[in-house]
Amino acid sequence: MYRVEKYMDKFETYRLYDLKNNSFFEVVPDRGGVITRFVYSGNEILYLDKETLYDTTKNLRGGIPILFPICGYLKDEKYTIDGREYNMKQHGIARLYKWCVVKTSVDDSASITLKFTSSSETREIYPFDFELIFTYILKNGMLTIEQQYINMSEKNMIFYSGFHPYFYIENKDDALIFVDSDVCYDAIDKKQLIFNGKIDSKKPEVNLIFESKSNECHAVDKKRNMKITLKYDEVFKYVVVWSLHDKEFICIEPWMAKPDSMNTKEDIKILKPGEDLKTVFSISASME
Template sequence: MYKVEKYMDKFETYRLYDLKSNSFFEVVPERGGIITRYVWAGQDILYLDKETLYNTEKNIRGGIPILFPICGYLKDEKYTIDGREYNMKQHGIARLYKWDVVKTSADDSASITLKFTSSSETREIYPFDFELIFTYILKNGMLTIEQQYVNKSEKNMIFYSGFHPYFYIENKDNASISVDSDACYDAIDKKQLIFDGEIDFKKTEVNLIFEPKSNECSILDKKRSMKVILKYDEVFKYVVVWALHDKEFICVEPWMAKPNSMNTKEDIKNLKPGDELKAVFSIRASME
């Protein structure tokens, strides 16, 4: 049985249930269309610092922020299109604006569809007309994000999107990450590394960029005997693993391109006028 509820916290919040699997997720459209909670079989899958959710002056630390039209940083927070220089902060604009709720459903799944559309304000940062339509679906305990990126401009639109899920891990000594890759780039030490399957989470900060050979990776939480599996379409060419030693999370992030790609033009998506890109990203958990 599936159910959709709406309630007011500081912001209007939607909670979508899969009662059979004792699972639910929550969405706050006003704060960048973000999924703030995902509970599977009674277990919290995501980390959330609620203070950052409530404070609109801060970027939210937790949940599943949406990264668009860039992932990561731009050099000097700048890029140039058609001879004009623009400023854009890390991870883009989608997480900074209110998304509109298009519809909800509780038939053979619990789902909510959200839309984010360009405006005169966004065009000062990103000079394209666009429409993003995301549908979040909970079915049999699995969370799926179906995405549509639509170019509403009269010129080609360049972008590269991604997600920044914060997975709740109480003790990173009891966690391991499985990524189908034998190398990665250490964004802290600025060097390429051989990846032997082990990540040292005792470091103050971990920031690794992988180019995996498959479209699946996972986190094993040994303390809870739980595995969380991420699946993503081939358009997500990279996986970033980011963690801070003193925080109870590990971020495992599917990205379409590497940082600063709006300047390097590496792996960027180029949509013709009227065209759209569709993609799917899903998260499911199981007991090991």
């Protein structure tokens, strides 16, 4: 049985239930269409710092922020298109703007569809007309994000998108991460390394970039005997693992391209006028 509810916290929030599996997720359209909670079988899957959710002057830390039209940083927060220089902060603009609710649905699943459309304000940062249509679906305890990126400009649109899930891990020393990859780059120490599945929780910051060989990775939270599995289409060529020493989270992030690709042009996606890109990303959990 599935159900959708809407309530007012500081922001309007939608909660979608899978009652059979004692699972639900929450979405806040006003804060970048972010999924703030995902509970599977009564267990919190995501980390959320509520102070950063409520304070719009802060970058939201927690949930599943949407990264568009870039993942990661740009050198000096700048890039150039058609001879004009633009400024864009880390991870792009989608997470900074209100998304509109298109519809909710309850049949063989619980779902909500959101839309983010370009404006005169976004064009000062990213000079394209676009529309993003995302549908979040909860079915049999699995959270799926169906994405559609649409170029509504009269010129080719370049972008590379991603997600930034914050997974709640209380004891990171007891966590294992599995990514099918031959290449692991440490973005803090600026070197390649051999990854053994465990992050160094004593480091102030961990930032690893993997070139993914398959469409799946997972983490094991041994304290809760829980396995979290991420599946994604092949357009997501990279997986980033990020964590801070004093916080109870490990981010495992599917990205389409590496940082600064708007400048290097490596792995960027190009949509012709009127074209779209459809892709899927899902998160599931199971008790080991």
